[in-house]
Amino acid sequence: MVVLLLCLASCSNQEKQSQQTKSTGVNICRYSKYLGVFKTKNGYLIRIQHPDNQKKRFQFYVSNAAQHLAVLSSTHIGMLSALNEEKRIAAITDIRYVYSPLVKKRFKQKHMVALQNEQTMSVDQLLRSKSEYVVYSAFSGSFSQEERLEKLGIHCIPNFDWREQTALGRAEWLLLFGVLSAKVPEAVELFKSIEIAYERAKKENVNSKEMISGNVTGDFWYAPAGQSFMSELFKNSGLNYIYHGTKGTGSLAYSMEKVMKDGSNVKIWLNPGFSSKNEIVQVNPKAKYMPFFKEARIFCYTHDGNKFWEMSTLRPDWLLEDLAQIAAGKTTKNLHFYKEVK
């Protein structure tokens, strides 16, 4: 009889829970390919699709704001900062890569711990941070600690913003942090303003002089492929990217000889990875023989790389504004992320 009663109680609990987690069926994400956020009776249901495995889907039901979050990538910090929710950050990877002044201050005040590396982070440190959720990027394909942390009651949420093919799809991951900090309406509002600003900054025609992106690492010149997110961004800002017509969504690896020939008319060089011409030549002395080294205007974000990595995913409108300004060849004093390399 007792067993029967317990069974009944358990069944009714499960039913109650399933009612609570039952979504309205409407995904509030409109651009993201991998993130889905659904309103439920008492909270939100987050659905995350693994980009490489159609069968692998992560699902989380969140009804209350997380008090302590471990965020393992700069973009996560940027998104929480945009929602003024830095106080929830309890663990980061490395303070050297943080831009947010408030996060830096809170780190100094020992409100958070540094876990160093996604793959080799210390579980003890994570436990010390009392984090309820770990948001990770899975740059190397998987998160090795996932199973162990779940056993400890810490939920691991993958963030595949970096795998999205559109700028707004990337920025829309802001909604995930909106759910985790119980600030969904604010997140939706902010995203809408970003969307409007992005569409406004978008250019219809490619009108700039020829442009190249990337730099040499080892023996090869690495540049965004023609169908990549960056290439699309270049096109939308009016930049005439010389490799826009190439196939692929990743990066291209071309020999220096090819780039030298292809780049003979290049007048804009973006993202060489250094903040001065002197640094470019010190690391790769042969860069000075590239025809565009002397003749092109060079722009990069490395003078404040932390700001770029923390903010650029969330603010594609700012990125687009910067690139459009560079493409137009106008004065480039008030750029958000970029600075001319001299």
Add this chain to the structure above:
Amino acid sequence: MKDWTLKWMFICLLCFLPLAMYLHLISGQIELSFASYLDSILNFDSKNTSQVLVREFRVPRLLMAMMAGAGLSLSGMFMQTLFKNPLAGPYVLGINSGASLLIALSLMTGVHFFQSNFGLIGAFAAGLLMMLIAQRLKSQITLLLVGLMFGSFTSAIVSILESFAGAESLKSYTMWSMGSLQQVEFGQLGIILVIFALGIVASFLLVKPLNMLVIGEKSAALLGLPIKATRMFVLLLTALFAGLITAFCGPIAFVGIAIPNLSRILFQTTNHRYLIIGNILIGAIFLLLTDAFIQVLEGHISIPLNALTSIIGAPFVVFLLIRKLR
């Protein structure tokens, strides 16, 4: 093997070398006229893209392929004779470890100084350290072990640096460790060529001592060979070649192990006069052809130098191991 057979083989290799050089020069992605080659040397115009391509890219790459192939093969041969071990190579002394350590320090601490300078300092310091240790040691095996331990020690420090490094620095270091023949500029070639030529001349001075070492250290000492002085001279030359090449091209795998063995199998001699010439020619031709192949593939797929030398070299070393174990 008879002298005339050896001579014929050398003549064949000598004839094949210019062919390999020609193939290397024409394997680039961009077609260049013969006039561009001539003008880039005799009548250089720095605004002419084709001439810059020849002078700053193709010619240094060609000469570095030859020097790296020949130099590594020679230093590998020195180590194999000194340690009487066909699996010894130019890097057993930890010369590359010294270069790797300083390059890793340079890339991962953000102190951007010309990488080759850092590599040279590291290789030179490692070579010097090993020579100082060699002076105090009696056994070659102990020296070999010290070299291996030094390599492990520096690898550990590099691993620590890697764990703290940013993604870009890590990528740069990984790419450096894959080897490259493209980092040298035309202006640097002069000094590299002079050091390399001096090393070659010095190598021929070692013919007799190396031939005596083949019969064993003790027997060689009984015949009047000054073992310590010979060992120091061999180490100095190995450090010179391996250090110079690692500093400018990064570590290049397997050439220094595979080519000396291949030379020994081909020429079937223990006379180091022939082995030195053979190693120089085969080493240069091997790396020229490997790099030419990489250039041909560049339009479709980018293969790092070390990957291809390892793909070719590793099965060869396995073959040697099986042959030896049999």
